[in-house]
Each structure stands twice: as structure tokens, then as C-alpha cells.
Amino acid sequence: MNRAVYLGVLVFVVIAGCAKESKKEMTVAERLERGRYLVENVGMCADCHTPMNEMGEPVRENWLQGSPILFKPVFEVPNWADVALPIAGLPNISEENAVSVLETGVYGDNQRLRPPMPQFRLNHEDAVAVVAYLKSLRAE
Template sequence: MPCRTGDRSRRPPVLAGGLAFPSDFGTFYAPNISSDATAGIGGWSVEEFASAVTLGVSPTGKHYYPAFPYAAYQHMTPGDLADLFAYMQTLPADATPSLPHDVGFPFNIRRGLGLWKLAFVPEQFVLEAGSPVLERGRYLAEGLAHCAECHTPRNAVGGLDRSAWMAGAPNPSGKGKIPNITPAALDWSEGDLVEYFTSGFTPEYDSAGGEMAEVVENLSQLPRADREAIAAYVKALPAVP
């Protein structure tokens, strides 16, 4: 979870939060989700963790902003949620307080997020999967890896435009654009994609940079079959210019 780690070189990671996410609606800060019982989530139950991750609701009933990608994590299986929670409890505790989000009116009124979820967080997957490999790739790409959070454009109120799924989007930092990875723009083979997910090298012998370098670092730790499933998913996406 590199988004939650201030010093990304530390191993094991310390999920103390603090990383800033600038957006059109203000700046969001990743919270402390270390095992600290007061500043982090060390005092949560697995049920409270599941509610936060898949529903975007805190143990006190407060809606989380969708900068936390619960719209993708809603697809996680109970087993994977329980395993993730158990793993996070083994990581170091850190007492650093979470930073408040810098979000102005009217987006600072969290009550409206319940309506936002009803409108823009459908339960269905996007891609129709006709094989076990595509089902696995869809689960990983649309769920755990939450690829669409960066690669899909958003509407005026921040909802993902599912008609342009994975067709690229402005970089939230304001620098450049997240690329279109549908077959309309990406002509790599499945083998090319698997190699990229493994080593970060493109068919042109360029290499992944920026945030994608960290994504590749994580993807490279998956079983090869999972990287192949994600590659099959990318190749099966509808072409969107």
C-alpha cells in the first residue's frame, strides 16, 4: 500500500499516512492505517475493516471520500479482506496523527457522499468475462489493483466515466496524462504486458517511471498466472479512442 507510506523505502512498510493527493476538489491526505490502536486501525475489528474497505464507511459511521478506492475494493472476497487485515496487523505501529483533508465547501459536507455512492459506485464489474482467466484478471484489475482509478476519466463530480473505461485521464497532479490502455491506443501483446508487469520494461526498452514504477514493483510479486490474467484482461478491453 504505497499510498499510505510516507517513507517508501522502509521495510516492512510503516503505514503512517501523510501522502498528499491533489485534486480538483481539494487536497486529500492518506490517513494513518498502521497497527497503532489510537492513531491507526489497531483497535478495529475485521468487520469494521471490511466496512471501511468495501463500503467506504468508518467505524463511527462516517463516509470516506472516494480518494480511498472503495469503489474498486468492494469486489474483494471475504477471504482476501481477512488476509489483508491479518497482514496489516503484523506491520509496525506508528502514532503519527492523520492529517485533515484540505477540501472546501460544498465538498467538505460528507453527508452528500452517501448520495454520491448511490450514483457513482455501481456494484457490477465493467468487463464481461467469459473465461476463468478473464474473471481472475477482472478481479485483480478492477478490484485489488484499482487500475481504473487512474486510467479512467471522471465526470464533473468525480465519478468514473464507465463509457470510457481505461481510456486515459488527466494526471491528478496536473502533470501530463495517464495513458489510454485500451486496444485503441495500446498495441502490446499479452507477452509484452506480462514482461512490463514483471520488469517494468516496455517493448521499446523504455521503463516504467513515477507512480507506475511502484505499481510494477508490486505486480512483479504476484504469481505469473496473475500477471498473465491481468494482461488478458487488458487485451480484452473494448477499444476506446
């Protein structure tokens, strides 16, 4: 094999190897950690879904177990939800619908959650990771 062909083959093998590596499935532990990170540090789900103490901090013992919404819009929003439902253990919604809500904002028969629940647009892998993390938590 001449040198150029040899180098070409080598580069191809290395690139193919990297591409394969990046498609590697996440382990269960990695998926849960990704979900925890997105919930705690990006989506700030606890701001609404966890009750606050008198210091305005989320109560860890009731982590994501649902809470009244503590603020109101400055103008009237007809379908405003006063309560953020519990999401620890996802007691009231199927995993499939929860993934769909986080990916598209829509679930089931063209339904949407009411404001102030944000209309997230997570990618599929991240939505699955968030749902796996929520499922792993103790429901109330």
C-alpha cells in the same frame, strides 16, 4: 495387500490426484474474471487510466481509455507522466510487453514506464490474466 500398505497407496493416490487438480489450466472465462478482479479490485488501474466525472468517479463509458493524471507530487519528479495512456484493448503496447511490465516493471530494451505508474510485481499467471482482460475490452 496388508492394511498399512493399502492405506499408504490410497493416501498417495488421493494426494497425487489433488496435486494434479491444483495444476489445472484456467478456462478462458476464469482467466478473464481473474483479470477483471485484479484490475478493478486490486490494482485500482481505473483510478489513473479512466477519466473521472465531477463527482470524482471513474466514467464507465470510457473505462480504462486513458486520462490526464489529476494529481502532482509534492516535490519535483523529473520523469513524471501527466497522462495515463489508454489500456482498454491495449492499443499501444504488445501483449508481451504488457505482461513483462506487470511482472517485472521492465519491458523491451530495458525500458520502464514513468511514475506515477506503479511498478507492479504480479506473478506470471496473474499478469497474463490482466492482459487477457484488458485485450477483451473495447478500445476507444
